[in-house]
Structures are given as C-alpha cells and as structure tokens.
Amino acid sequence: MSTEAKAPSRAILYALMFGPFFAMFDAGLINVGLPVIAREFGAEMIDAQWVTSVYLLAISALMPIFGTLSDRIGRGRIYNLGFFTISIFTLLCxxxxxxPLLILCRVLQAVGGAMVMANGMAIATESYPASERGRNLGLLASMVAVGSIAGPSIGGVVIGMFGWRVAFYLTFVVSFAAFAVTFFAIPRKRRSDAGLKHFDHAGAVLFALSIFAFIYGVSGLGGQGAHAGAAHAALLVCAVAFPLLLWVERRAPWPVLDIGLFRNRVFSSAIGASVISYATMYSPTILLPFYLQGTLGLSPQAAGLYLLSFPVAMALLSPLSGRLSDRIGSRPLAVAALVLNGLALIAFGLLTPAMPQWTILLPLFAMGVGLGMFQSPNSSAAMGNVPREKLGAGTSLVQLTKNLGMVMGIAFSTLAFSLLMAGHDLADAQAYLASARTVYWVAAALSFLGAWIASLRGQPAAPPR
Known part of the structure; x- marks a missing residue:
C-alpha cells in the first residue's frame, strides 16, 4: 500500500492531458469556422466573433469560483463533471x-470549461511528488501547443468538407472521450460539504462581474461609436466592482479570491511575470498576419504555416523545461525565457520586406521557445507555493492570469497600432513597419521588466503540505 501511495498511476496524468489539449483544439477549430457561421446566419463579423469571445469571458469569470468550490467538495468530481457539461453543450452548439442560441450554448459550454481549467494543474500537483511537478506540468503545457496545431488545421479540413456544425460534433466526440477517460482514471475524493454552507456568494458575483467587465472593456478599447461607449462603461463597472470585491474578500471565511496567496513572494512573482509574459508574447498575434499577407503578399495558407513555428517550438520545449525546472528551479528558466522573448520582439521590429521571407521564422520560433521555457517552470513555482487545501484556487488564478495577459497584450497592440497608423492605410508598408516596430519594442521593454520581476522570486520554502 505504501508503494502505491508513493507511485500513483500515470493514468491520472495522461487523462489530465485532455484538458489543455481540448481548450486549444476547440478554440482553433471554432475560430476557423467563424466566417462560415457568419454567412449562414447572415450576421456581421463583429456579431459572429462573440461565438469565441463569450467563451473566453465566461471561462475567465468562472474559473476562480469553481477552483475555490473544488477545494471544498473535491477536485475530481468537479473536473469530470466539467467534461460532461462541455459534451452536452458542445453537441447542442x-x-x-x-x-443567439449558439452564443448561449457557448456560455454554458464555458461553465464546463471553467470546471476543467480550474482543476487540471491542481490534480497534477496533489497526485504526484513535488520532484515530478515541473515534468508533469511541462507535459500538460505541451498539449496546449499540440491543440493549437491540431485545431486550426483539422478545423479547416472538416469545415471545408462538411460545414461548421460537423466541427462541433467532432469536438463533442473529443470532449465525451475525455469525460469517459477521466471518469475512470481520476480519483473522486470526497471532501466535506461543510464549506458549501459558507460559500462566498457575494465574492463570486463581484469577481465574475469584475473580470467580465475588465475583459470586455479592455477588448473594446479603440472601438468606435456605441462599441467604444460600452467598453468605457464596462471599465467603469470594473473600477467600482473590483475594490468592493477586495473589501468583501478580506472578510469572507472562504473567499473566492484568496488574497492571502499573494503574500507568498514566489507565488506573487510568478503571477506577475505570467501576466507580462502572455501580454508580450501574444501582442504580435494581431499584427503578424497583416505583415505576412499584406506586406509580404503571402497567401493565408502560407501565412498559417509560418505561424505554426510558434506552437511547434513550444511543444518541443515545454516537457524539457518542466523536467529541467525540477532540477535547477524555475527562476533561471523564467528569466531566460522572458529575456529571449524580449530579444525576439526586438527582432520583429527590425524585419523589412527586403529580407528573405524565411527570416521571420527565427523570432517566431524564438518566441515559441520562450513560452515553452517559461510556462511550465513558472506554473510549477506558483503551484509549489500554494497550500494543498487551496490548490484549486491557486490553479484558477494561474490560468486566469494567462487569459488576462493575452487579452491585455492583444488589446494593447491593437490600440497602439491603430493610434500610430492614424491617417495611413494598411497598404502603406512604411507606415505599417514603423508603427509595428514601436509596438514590438514597447512589448520588448515590458518583457525585460517581466524578467526582472521573475528574478525577484527567490526560493523560499514552500507552504506546508
């Protein structure tokens, strides 16, 4: 019996790999189908994009709620129920x-997604020894990259041949397979339900409102007319709701947002570095397709192949960096990754059409290496400094910061680029290059700032397990 306790089944980890794979596979698959969905329903693209945007909004607002809830009633139960929920509403999609009904089903699908995302790393952390944490989280991170590669490529083929509805039927098959596997592989340890009596209802509502308003507001910055007004109103709501949330959470016995976790220097440094890392690493995602297709004249298919170098590099590095962090710690890897990311962003700013087209692969691959080198060691550092009874809350915060970083990076690059390009057409190559260079170099400076923040974490003792 003691041997079994020290060597838990690897089936748990393999089952957990469905979570990060499905998240990126589903996103890539549906993104490819947006133009087809818009045409079938006679909708504008700005309306059809809510099929993807509302999923990100809902999952971000709900993750910490389900993370805290899982700490009370059991992670395995919430995780498995999450895949069942995803399966039902994916099929209905x-x-x-x-x-409107498609968007509603996506919101309900995101409820299941939040259950899964809030618990994957927590289950991996509590199920295996600390000496294996980096390696295990590295394997989970590599599945993010695999899903990023598989989603758009398979989605393009399936939607082109059979239509967008079949894409949802395919994701239903994947999610139901995940439900079946996790049902048998992941232990459902029952915890006391006493925590439900003290569930932080006020904190849950305020947190969901704050995150929803923040993401909606930041995403809408730079819009025109009614969209700009709605974005500003959302940010005002966030400015009121978030301080009220902090006031409520300091008094709640079981807070949804556990502010006490940020008193740990390693955890708070990892969270801060994560926001900056994802903001800067995803800031080029809006600008690069315009450069590849508009400035260099590549076809969408060719541009997509170039952009694949990012997730490919990430898939290769994530397992290796996770394993290495178990030996040397997370700090040197996180610092090196953010420095490499900053150098790649500087290189993006130096690109010109006169250079060979393949040269863009170098900074793209370097950024993928950087994210692969950063993600699992940084997550391992954060999770290693969360008490066992709060692993769900810790996981949800780690995952949330990734979403917030991506949203802020894309919003910043879009807004800054739009302001810099004022009065110029996208076909103006010189104006495009000058504007993009400024965006990239500001992002590079932020990446170097993130490296400094990551260097401050030190290696204090982990909390008692």
Missing part, C-alpha cells in the same frame, strides 16, 4: 438554429 451543433444543432443551434440561430446565432
């Missing part, structure tokens, strides 16, 4: 007769 495929039968949606109109755009």
């Amino acid at each position: 495929g039968f949606a007769p109109n755009l």
Whole structure:
C-alpha cells in the first residue's frame, strides 16, 4: 500500500492531458469556422466573433469560483463533471438554429470549461511528488501547443468538407472521450460539504462581474461609436466592482479570491511575470498576419504555416523545461525565457520586406521557445507555493492570469497600432513597419521588466503540505 501511495498511476496524468489539449483544439477549430457561421446566419463579423469571445469571458469569470468550490467538495468530481457539461453543450452548439442560441450554448459550454481549467494543474500537483511537478506540468503545457496545431488545421479540413456544425460534433466526440477517460482514471475524493454552507456568494458575483467587465472593456478599447461607449462603461463597472470585491474578500471565511496567496513572494512573482509574459508574447498575434499577407503578399495558407513555428517550438520545449525546472528551479528558466522573448520582439521590429521571407521564422520560433521555457517552470513555482487545501484556487488564478495577459497584450497592440497608423492605410508598408516596430519594442521593454520581476522570486520554502 505504501508503494502505491508513493507511485500513483500515470493514468491520472495522461487523462489530465485532455484538458489543455481540448481548450486549444476547440478554440482553433471554432475560430476557423467563424466566417462560415457568419454567412449562414447572415450576421456581421463583429456579431459572429462573440461565438469565441463569450467563451473566453465566461471561462475567465468562472474559473476562480469553481477552483475555490473544488477545494471544498473535491477536485475530481468537479473536473469530470466539467467534461460532461462541455459534451452536452458542445453537441447542442451543433444543432443551434440561430446565432443567439449558439452564443448561449457557448456560455454554458464555458461553465464546463471553467470546471476543467480550474482543476487540471491542481490534480497534477496533489497526485504526484513535488520532484515530478515541473515534468508533469511541462507535459500538460505541451498539449496546449499540440491543440493549437491540431485545431486550426483539422478545423479547416472538416469545415471545408462538411460545414461548421460537423466541427462541433467532432469536438463533442473529443470532449465525451475525455469525460469517459477521466471518469475512470481520476480519483473522486470526497471532501466535506461543510464549506458549501459558507460559500462566498457575494465574492463570486463581484469577481465574475469584475473580470467580465475588465475583459470586455479592455477588448473594446479603440472601438468606435456605441462599441467604444460600452467598453468605457464596462471599465467603469470594473473600477467600482473590483475594490468592493477586495473589501468583501478580506472578510469572507472562504473567499473566492484568496488574497492571502499573494503574500507568498514566489507565488506573487510568478503571477506577475505570467501576466507580462502572455501580454508580450501574444501582442504580435494581431499584427503578424497583416505583415505576412499584406506586406509580404503571402497567401493565408502560407501565412498559417509560418505561424505554426510558434506552437511547434513550444511543444518541443515545454516537457524539457518542466523536467529541467525540477532540477535547477524555475527562476533561471523564467528569466531566460522572458529575456529571449524580449530579444525576439526586438527582432520583429527590425524585419523589412527586403529580407528573405524565411527570416521571420527565427523570432517566431524564438518566441515559441520562450513560452515553452517559461510556462511550465513558472506554473510549477506558483503551484509549489500554494497550500494543498487551496490548490484549486491557486490553479484558477494561474490560468486566469494567462487569459488576462493575452487579452491585455492583444488589446494593447491593437490600440497602439491603430493610434500610430492614424491617417495611413494598411497598404502603406512604411507606415505599417514603423508603427509595428514601436509596438514590438514597447512589448520588448515590458518583457525585460517581466524578467526582472521573475528574478525577484527567490526560493523560499514552500507552504506546508
């Protein structure tokens, strides 16, 4: 019996790999189908994009709620129920007769997604020895990259041949397979339900409102007319709701947002570095397709192949960096990754059409290496400094900061680029290059700042397990 306790089944880890794979596979698959969905329902693209945007909004707002809840009633139960919920509403997405019902099904699908995302790393952390944490989280991170590669490529083929509804039927098959595997592989340890009596209802509402308003507001910055007004109103709501949330959480016995976790220097440094890392690493995602297709004249297919170098590099590095962090710690890897990311962003700013087209692969691959080198060691550092009874809350915060970083990076690059390009057309190559260079170099400076923050974490003792 003691041997079994020290050597838990690897089936748990393999089952957990469904979570990060499905998240990126589903996102890539659906993104490819947005133009087709818009045409079928006679909708504008700005309305059809809510099929993907509302999922990110809902999952970000709900993750910490389910993370805290899982700490009370059991992670395995919430995780498995999450895949069941995803399966049901993914199937209903495929039968949606109109755009509003499709968007509603995506919101309900995100409820299941939040259950899964809030618990994957927590289960991996508590199920295996600390000496294996980096390696295990590295394997989970590599599945993010695999899903990023598989989603758009398979989605393009499936939607082109059979239509967008079949894409949802395919994701239903994947999610139901995940439900079946996790049902048998992941232990459902029952915890006391006493914590439900003290569930932080006020904190849950305020947190969801704050995150929803923040993401909606930041995403809408730079919009025109009613969209700009709605974005500003959302940010005002966030400015009121978030301080009220902090006031409520300091008094709650079981807070949804556990502010006490940030008193740990390693955890708070890892969270801060994560926001900056994802903001800077995803800031080029809006600008690069315009450069590849508009400035260099590449076809969408060719541009997509170039952009694949990012997730490929990440898939290769994530398992290796996770394993290495178990030996040398997370700090040197996180610092090196953010420095490499900053250098790649500087290189993006130096690109010109006169250079060979393949040269863009170098900074793209370097950024993928950087994210692969950063993600699992940084997550391992954060999770290693969360008490066992709060692993769900810790996981949800780690995952949330990735979403917030991506949203802020894309919003910053879009807004800054739009302001710099004022009065110029996208076809103006010189104006495009000068504007993009400024965006890239500001992002590079932020990446170097993130490296400094990562260097401050030190190696204090982990909390008692």
